[in-house]
Amino acid sequence: MTTTAPPDQASKQQLLEWYRTMRTIREFEERLHKEFATGEIPGFVHLYAGEEAIATGVITHLRLDDYIASTHRGHGHAIAKGCDVRAMMAEIYGKRDGLCHGKGGSMHIADVDKGMLGANGIVGGGPPMICGVGLSAKIRGTDQVGVSFTGDGGSNQGTFLESLNLAAVWHLPCVYVVENNGYAEATSVKYHAGAGTDIVKRADGFGLPGVVVDGHDFFAVYEAAGEAIARARSGGGPSLLECRVNRYYGHFEGDQQTYRAPGEVEELRRTRDCLDLFTRQVTSAGLVDAEELRRVDEEVARLIDDAVADAKAAPDPDPSDLLTDVYVKY
């Protein structure tokens, strides 16, 4: 299949940064998959491995003061938005030094100061909040943008559909990204979406422009997201961006995935991997050489090693933390 070429204006440093972000997400998730198997990680963990090009290609267009609302599968979005990787790991381990002091965990990983309004335990929980972010920018007269991430399954939740309409009615600076990875838990999008796999069609019913891109192709996502976010930032209103992608692991850790064809994932990893594709594109075009990428891989591996080691060593929250931060004042 045809892929999108790197933009001419992209500097080598920029290319390496994108690669580093995708690699960091991949390494973070691959490592969590291993660690989860040891039973040391509490709760539900949903891995983003395979979908890195979306979070990276979209969020690279955002500023620190822009906001995103994520899903239960939120590690990738958080890393791309600049959340501290060590604090994220400590949070997933439920430790005091965690990004949320151990009170949120993987499903609520967040850092509002970084513009990350949180992973969400409720499918469809994020899109309405992004309408609020857009409203805030509009009322305060800033050019901030809000980006919501929703899965193919989440696109059946009324909260998501209502948000598309409200964003259109209020002409908000928002982008609704649909990460269509083909499954909602153990159910295929071919079953759960009335119009088949074309989630993008729903945008038209609410007057939003919508496009579909290959979510494995970083530069395709980068280009389409760039247009949508620029449009929103310049007062052009909301739009929908559907990214077709695949997840490498189960719905959550522990999912045996018997609903997938034997070898389905292996095949995808071999033929549709966003990091491989990115590597081929930038090296064959002579923009970066493999050696430089390998150095990034090593740095990222060390970072994740340290993050895991620190997380395991970190102390639990203090018992008194149970009762704090329910209210600002009560």
Added chain:
Amino acid sequence: MTTTAPPDQASKQQLLEWYRTMRTIREFEERLHKEFATGEIPGFVHLYAGEEAIATGVITHLRLDDYIASTHRGHGHAIAKGCDVRAMMAEIYGKRDGLCHGKGGSMHIADVDKGMLGANGIVGGGPPMICGVGLSAKIRGTDQVGVSFTGDGGSNQGTFLESLNLAAVWHLPCVYVVENNGYAEATSVKYHAGAGTDIVKRADGFGLPGVVVDGHDFFAVYEAAGEAIARARSGGGPSLLECRVNRYYGHFEGDQQTYRAPGEVEELRRTRDCLDLFTRQVTSAGLVDAEELRRVDEEVARLIDDAVADAKAAPDPDPSDLLTDVYVKY
């Protein structure tokens, strides 16, 4: 504008029945408008006057064992589905002989035995229930059909949008009628619907066939609804039918309607009245003569007079009724 001709196979008796239903609804509503002004009618009352061709043209295709779910503006749907007009009037007056023994009122007028699952105080409350009706027919292997009515404003409620998708996914024998009367309370559909006035566009996003018809033209509604309901009954799945129409009175009784242009309603009554149009069509085609229609008018007027007189004379519910019928058994 072009109008649809009466179907060839329609007998005179049939034409008179349709006329009688529309006239009964009109008379019922016009009379309620007068009586409400006297202060004798409790609660919120939303009148259907002007929209009669929709309820009549759609529901005439239904059997006693088919189901409808209505809206806050439900008198017309109830009358068309065969609810007892006197009991309806008594209900709206809050009397013991009322259709719901005075416990429901205008906003909850219902008769499940007649397949009327109720007006609804919640915008978007009905469509999900109609998915259930369709599921029930499918599981029990009957050819029953469920029809949901929703307003233009209600088409922004997530419950309605989710229902379209669920009906498509389960391939249910359901029809979703959108009564687009241009307003949600005091707000125009031009403002509250992201894609402008084309609610029908939303059907496509969920894989439902959708059509738009002139809701003042009984025969246009009759024809389109006939196709949609026949499709559903024969296993062809769900569809959406948008009817463009106008309401003659305020959102509810008491609404001064200052949001409408001066003379807007008078103009509509003069040029877009469904009863006038129906009369012109059937008389000019020589299918019914004006005299016969006038006789129906008189009979209907008497019926409504009696209904109002009986309702006023009827006793209040017994105080003990306050605590009954919360459960079948508790």
Added chain:
Amino acid sequence: MARTITYMKAINEALDQEMSRDPTVVVFGEDNVGGHGAAGEMDAWGGVLGVTKGLYAKYPDRILDTPISESAFIGAAVGAACSGLRPVAELMFVDFMGVCFDQIFNQGAKLRYMFGGKAKVPMVIRTMWGAGIRAASQHSQSLYSIFTHVPGLKVVVPSTPYDAKGLLISAIRDDDPVIFFENKVLYTIEGEVPEESYTIPFGEANVVREGDDVSIVGVGRVVHMAQEAAERLAADGIQCEIVDLRTTSPLDEDTIYETVEKTGRLVVVDEDNPRCGMAADIAALVAQNRFDDLRAPVQMVTAPHTPPPFTGSLEDLYVPSADKIAEAVRKTTGGKVRARA
């Protein structure tokens, strides 16, 4: 300078004064303006009963109308509150909470805790509650008990024009999510209200009548019924003390305990349904924490375990009344009495 205005006007004035004081205060809901996209007048409604009327003329950019999409716009209030605004969203009738409760109880109420204190959600949801206008089962509920149950929310239930204005201004300035309950029957009552803006702190009950014999505790409309009952009982020599909680979360437990210590007898009045409701909440706290001060069984006067009925004759039986309150008070004084500890 105080003058006499309605409960509705007091709310409108609070919104007006806070919008003029703070440019980050934004108001939205269904037809809070009215007339958008239509050929007639703008601000045609100013809210379904006119509470927000006139704000559009002064703040055309900061009062917005919404589609009938409560999940989206209540959620928008949460997102806006996290990103620099102080939104005041209107849930027209609290009975509609069922279509948007997730954004209120799982998002707005929990973000701060889940994020380890790293979020602030200064939003207000104004909503209409209560029976009395024959609006039937889906437009007449109380439901504040459900919101009071939810950690992370603050719940305000004013009973007078004075309280409505002061508590709404406090709600808008508060940094936590506040559900502001406006009683539809009280909209038209009048009372003394200062023109200038003022705040009433949360968690401070108002002792609206002092008395030594029996304590009556409640919120909202029933406070007025309690006063009527107290007048009558006074004629029979029974002196009631009436505590208007003003906010159910936070709850002013101290004032409740003080009045029970004083009278030894408690009647809790609540327009909400009885199971897991406010009446039970107060009665239970006293049974646990001031048991030895109680000289008679606690009495609860609430709506029955049924939906609100439509017709007037039944609806009037549904809500508490001065008669029912007086009867409950007499029960506590007639009941077995033991000497004070």
Added chain:
Amino acid sequence: MARTITYMKAINEALDQEMSRDPTVVVFGEDNVGGHGAAGEMDAWGGVLGVTKGLYAKYPDRILDTPISESAFIGAAVGAACSGLRPVAELMFVDFMGVCFDQIFNQGAKLRYMFGGKAKVPMVIRTMWGAGIRAASQHSQSLYSIFTHVPGLKVVVPSTPYDAKGLLISAIRDDDPVIFFENKVLYTIEGEVPEESYTIPFGEANVVREGDDVSIVGVGRVVHMAQEAAERLAADGIQCEIVDLRTTSPLDEDTIYETVEKTGRLVVVDEDNPRCGMAADIAALVAQNRFDDLRAPVQMVTAPHTPPPFTGSLEDLYVPSADKIAEAVRKTTGGKVRARA
């Protein structure tokens, strides 16, 4: 013939037996089957934790998977129940009620009353509740207090495999809407369960332990904690009577009053949050209706007024425990005691 099976298996068996007995029983929810439209196996999940596993092979047409559209499919249960089916819909986690509560509390619960008795809504909503698996704030709540508050709903909270099967069969045969709460921590506990189908009536509490000194009342997981506490206290000579309510609506007030008449001391244990919760509900009823039998202040042991925290060390502090229950029991016996009336 009884044998030992898990709470999860007991629920699966109840569904299986009712589906085979009654062709109008239909089961649906998200991934109750799993595998639809995919290239791999069908019945790949049988529910997120496998509760409905195996039903698809036996009843392929009567167990359906749904899109993630709770309002639509819970509402579909209401409509189906009004038109000839006995639907058993699954709300995966009760924490998700916020996106579909309207169909439950305004539609399903109220239709019969609003329609003057002319509707019957025989639906069951199965849902998972409770803390204990580090699922954090939006997957660990109890919330049965909110459903108990709603007139028109019946609320079932089984604590054992035996009760789970018998109560679920009763729920499916019941003609009113029933919310069936399945505790996620109890899924794996085992107990004696008859193979043949049987029913357990609603509104009949189970006295799981007899004792003269203190009454402990609760539902669900805390019943097991109460038993552990009672064992320890017995060693110290304090005999506890434990009442498992089984259903919170209808509520077996008689059994609660009988045990309080017998012991004069009450500890109410509740995993739900404290404000307007079940613990308060029971404590208040006793304070009003058995005040003179009480020999000490009622004690309530509940979760705190906070969302459930994620990490294990905090979550373990969040829920009630045998220790907290034992401490509360000691408070009631240590408390000021007056001679029985």
